[in-house]
Amino acid sequence: MPLMPGAEPYRHHGGPVGVLVCHGFTGSPFSMRPWAEAAAAQGLSVSLPLLPGHGTHWRDLNMTRWPDWYATLEREFELLSKECEQVFLFGLSMGGALSLHLAARHGAAVSGLVLVNPLVKMPGQAHRALPVVRHLVPSLPGIANDVAKPGVDEGGYTRNPLHAAHSMAQFTKVVQAELPQITQPLLLFRSPQDHVVTPGSGALLLSRISSTDVEERLLERSFHVATLDHDAETIFEGSLDFVRRLAPGAKG
Template structure:
């Protein structure tokens, strides 16, 4: 069973925290490299395993979105209790969770990779009905350009959880105008999971915060494990330092 990841921090960056969230149907595997990079640099890091994840897709099918948010918010609050400054970071659905925390708490900044706020599959709009006749659909994991990389996502995607994800997206989009923290978004030019409409929603709603978009030319959806991962790691760390005036 996958576990959460927590690092106390060290050196001059130990009082700067980063709460990190994995994506829908995934686990800490997709974010471990990024978390390790930040921990090695000295940041305090908290990456929870979200409810319904790291076990079976049947568990995820029974989990309301509020429990995913609860787990990520708890990671943020744990860091806020011991750090001077806290950032939030997320991949895909984790991006939506990070944005929701940023709307409701005083984060110093937001770093996102291919954040999800809309669906590519039009069937998602009917997931509330489909869940009664269709328990699961093929997996959405491993959209990675680099060869032989496995993110450890579920082998099936539960339709009931897609319905919960849709509710999370709707709720988060509504809260976007409340975000004032600078937001850094890494966006793959080819993403087979999250459509460009997610970025359109983000741009439209995030009008009270500075938004910086960084294109990733050599990665697919799970860019944190793909060819552009080193760019994500280094540029996000610079973003965190810059927004806490840490050197």
């Protein structure tokens, strides 16, 4: 199955400070490419992988599970860690959950996290039916393009594959149990008008982590995919300031 336009992975070899960027469920690097390129333009080394099952057709995603997505992210982290003195994690939605899992597992090897509307808690109650429903229908209408800015298409799937969604729901429980292990500095960007991830996710994250260097910033003009929305530059600039503060080797 050919890749969707813009779904290609992105890599840039820059200085001794690296950034690992992770997209969300049913999305692709397309939604994170401007953020990755902004970091690269400031001299950072950047890796933005394509998670398995993404960027082609939703049926491909239904053949994968969360350990597959995480394995790709961890492999890229290990490669980036060999090149760089410090590595930061940037994640959107489920990419934020994967970043938290990686931070919990690798501890001080992760210098900090910048998360945008991270999925830590499944919204509503519909996910409770996934163990049964996923065997009856393969997919439901998709969650892509929750963007306030007119004319933006994030290049995500139009269908939500339910076997994969069930695995994601199981993964959120793993991440919730690991939150006290998170001690790294955290910059959280959250959209009050998010139609995919509810405020409960951010609240749960902030209430359970052990980090002492924590800041939350609200994105008042953006919806879920804020990296492509009105507040994108706020995210880019804020994340780069965060990295520069914590990494003496960062340029710019």
